[in-house]
Amino acid sequence: MAARNEDANRSLVFLLVDGLGDTFLQRFGAGSTLLAHRTGRLTSVFPSTTASAVTTTLTGLAPATHGLTGWFIRDRRFGGVLAPLPMLVRGNGAVEGLLASQRLFPYQTLFQHRTRPATLIYPHYLAGSAFTRRHSRGAHVVPYQGLEGMVDAIVDELQSFRPQSGYVHAYYPAFDALSHTHGCESSEVIARFQRIDASFTRLLERLQGCNCDIVVSADHGFIDSPQQQQIRLEDYPDAKRLLDTPLFGERRAAFFGLRPGAERDFQAFSDEVLRGKAVLLSSESLRKNNLLGPGKPHRKLSERTGTHALLMESGWTILDRLPDETEHEMLGVHGGLSPQEMWIPLICARC
Structure with a gap:
């Protein structure tokens, strides 16, 4: 005592x-x-x-409950893909709204x-x-x-x-x-x-x-992740057109949504281009296997993890760029x- x-x-x-x-x-x-x-x-x-x-x-x-599933998250209420820490929408300026932080972080x-x-x-x-x-x-x-x-x-x-x-x-x-x-x-x-x-x-x-x-x-x-191990989605326009969102999450663990009917074509792209560089998984499987941690799932967890995820192999990253978006070069990375x-x-x- x-x-x-x-x-x-x-x-x-x-x-x-x-x-x-x-x-x-x-x-x-x-x-x-x-x-x-x-x-x-x-x-x-x-x-x-x-x-x-x-x-x-x-x-x-856990991330499954608080819902911040990477540097970038997807939330349509605030214009699509945004960075919650600096409160910036990708390619579109600051997150706006008097109650924005209360709604993002409830x-x-x-x-x-x-x-x-x-x-x-x-x-x-x-x-x-x-x-x-x-x-x-x-x-x-x-x-x-x-x-x-x-x-x-x-x-x-x-x-x-x-x-x-x-x-x-x-x-x-x-x-x-x-x-x-x-x-x-x-x-x-x-x-x-x-x-x-x-x-x-x-x-x-x-x-x-x-x-x-x-x-x-x-x-x-x-x-x-040196430059030779950085995959830029702009180099693969046919694959990029299969996505209905910009990438979100992390360069080492990228979430995205595929357009309806695009899964087979993107799987073929993954098999041909990303073999040995990334593992393509359904986001549903990540959620079901509690990779994002225990606890009650955030009500927007499905939106914030998209339909699929690319888990990058050691040293590899994947990124995209929006018009007028400043690119941040990074040698050291994390998220995987x-x-x-x-x-x-x-x-x-x-x-």
Whole structure:
């Protein structure tokens, strides 16, 4: 009983380092404080991507239930295919409507069920976004700038809880951004990991004796997809005409709708062009096999997963482009089912 009471009085810090896969940590983390405190590994959700996984950490809901099935989702109420985190419709500007975020994100957050104080520590350029505002209900939001700003905010918030205990959820996205741009094993990414590890070391030093537990993990890992392994649907206009929507989901796990009667022709395209590069599945089979997780299905899950999905083989991606749409070049990618993307570390420390 005394041990349970002691644990009940401890604060908890959850630090999510966007993109820090377990494969990377074990390959490049030798001698690091983060690796020294690794206690095991977890799987990401599917798709293994920020929109799906971060939403799970903020709500406790699987993608099947919260409905964010990738960076892009399909929702006809808002003009077709959109990116829910920045609230942008593909090729058509911002999502509009006074109640847009309430309709897109109709579920409760974890913070709304709290029994102790809770703080969400987010980068200053994300802290005020519609997505963050909606998913931080029930928590105090603290914006920060830079790694040391995040560490300072964590320490300050824990001190503000005293003599009570509380929960701090901190999010660091820069590792992910560098991995997309430079590749997941680039010198830039390794250098950023070393900076993160040094900041984690200082955080532990500053929190010694503060009666708190720290858990560090990620939303997904990474894999590289060089240009020669990037399939562009514009190069196959006959196949593209078989689709009734732009691609949505992820480059590594693409959802789409086929026009009525087009299934046989698209299967032939897949057999001829995509063999060894992707696996074509019906989206219904993904849903029936709970690949998107347990729980009550979102009422628009069928729309948001389309009729079919392409699950890309290791290193391969598929993408399309709409008129006037800015293309974002990416070397490092995620969203698929490879071990590098799916395994994330479980790092624990007690202070």
